[in-house]
Amino acid sequence: MTCFILPTHLLIELAEAGNVELRDVVPTLLASAALRAQRTTLTEAVQFLGLDADQLRGPASEFKAVHDVQQGDERGLPGVLRRKEGDGPVADPAVNDAFDNADRTYDFFRDVLGRHSVDGNGLRLVSSVHFGRAFDNAFWDGTQMVYGDGSGKVFQPGALARDLSVVGHEITHGVVQYTAGLRYRTQSGALNESMADVFGSLVKQHALGHTADQADWLIGAGILGTQLQGVALRSLKAPGTAHQLDRQPGHLRDYADLPDDGNPRNDSGGVHINSGIPNKAFHLAATRLGGHAWERAGRIWFDALTTRLGVSSQFTDAAAATVASAQALFGGEVTNVVRSAWADVGIG
Structure with a gap:
């Protein structure tokens, strides 16, 4: 799609x-x-x-x-x-x-x-x-x-x-x-959207030279028109707060269980809505690791996307993949940070 x-x-x-x-x-x-x-x-x-x-x-x-x-x-x-x-x-x-x-x-x-x-x-x-x-x-x-x-x-x-x-x-x-070819429906589609938000944010952070703490973690900051009122289109830091109609969850307990039935109201099973959950996991990992987010968290997510995820990967698969990538790239301490970030959004 x-x-x-x-x-x-x-x-x-x-x-x-x-x-x-x-x-x-x-x-x-x-x-x-x-x-x-x-x-x-x-x-x-x-x-x-x-x-x-x-x-x-x-x-x-x-x-x-x-x-x-x-x-x-x-x-x-x-x-x-x-x-x-x-x-x-x-x-x-x-x-x-x-x-x-x-x-x-x-x-x-x-x-x-x-x-x-x-x-x-x-x-x-x-x-x-x-x-x-x-x-x-x-x-x-x-x-x-x-x-x-x-x-x-x-x-x-x-x-x-x-x-x-x-x-x-x-x-x-x-x-x-x-790479992964994440199918554009339900959780795999939400991961597709999340990866796009994660690297869209990192491209901006890299261009500005911002650390994870300095970054605004917003997609489309300051570009909204007169009728979509808010600060941006999406927030990785605080899903659900970007504008007046934002209903992205930041935790699995608030997951929007929508059908992938072709009805545009259902967003292909909530791909833009539920992407807030993995978005928040990335934000937690990046800010806890500190420094420039692209140096460790970004490399981990990219490794997972390009070598470990597949077309039907779900949230639990993404958690396992990024944990495995963290271990392979950086070792135990970083791995524990990534694992705890996913746990804090309800994905073990």
Whole structure:
């Protein structure tokens, strides 16, 4: 399923509360439905047939490139090429934001974690901006990143491509696709979303040089529009507090047991909702270990993602995997910190 930064259930709830017009919600719902089958097929091709996105999309010469959809829909992707590797900034801020933040995210994965692009083998990073008309979302579609302009009601205009944690989140979905391939439903899907939040936050922390104690642990800080009131889209430090409709739990006892029935209200079994639980586990581990979160906690989670987790992994599997990775990378004291972080969110 296409991985949207803003879950469609939030758009529906905003519409029902009268914060946004129903007609503003429809484009995202239609895009989600149109792209769901595509991303499922691509993920399965990557996992089981050994294909890569370049083979599926066709040849191109640019390693990093940003295109302009010109307010078109998924049929117009990737759009008109506006900036490619080696080019300087252009007149369009959205193009520059998408290019520069993809560059920062790529540098983080390469320099900190030793991964060359999302597939580990130099796959080109393609981004498209100006998707739809005042489109309040950003997503990874299985082959590339796509950014709407925002309506001002849910997201500030231009904020989605401008926010590094959002860009890092979407690119990490590509990394997940080429590694564990966590299936986008219930707990495995919540782990997929959590990994995207974890590394989206770490990309921002790394760019700012923040320690775990200095970091805000927010995804999309300061980019919300007038009708989604709060500090950010999600908080790893305090799940459930980011905005007025945030119902992320931070402990397993509050797990939202939702069906994966195709109803957008149920969020594919709560993938954006229940991701608050593993998010909180990571935050606890990182802050207890101290220093820069990417140096130990980030390496542990990345090792678990790339070498130990699989398509159907559950929360208990993630706990066991990160504990095993902590032991392999750093030994007993760090391992105990990771184990206690999971225990403190109800996962033993």
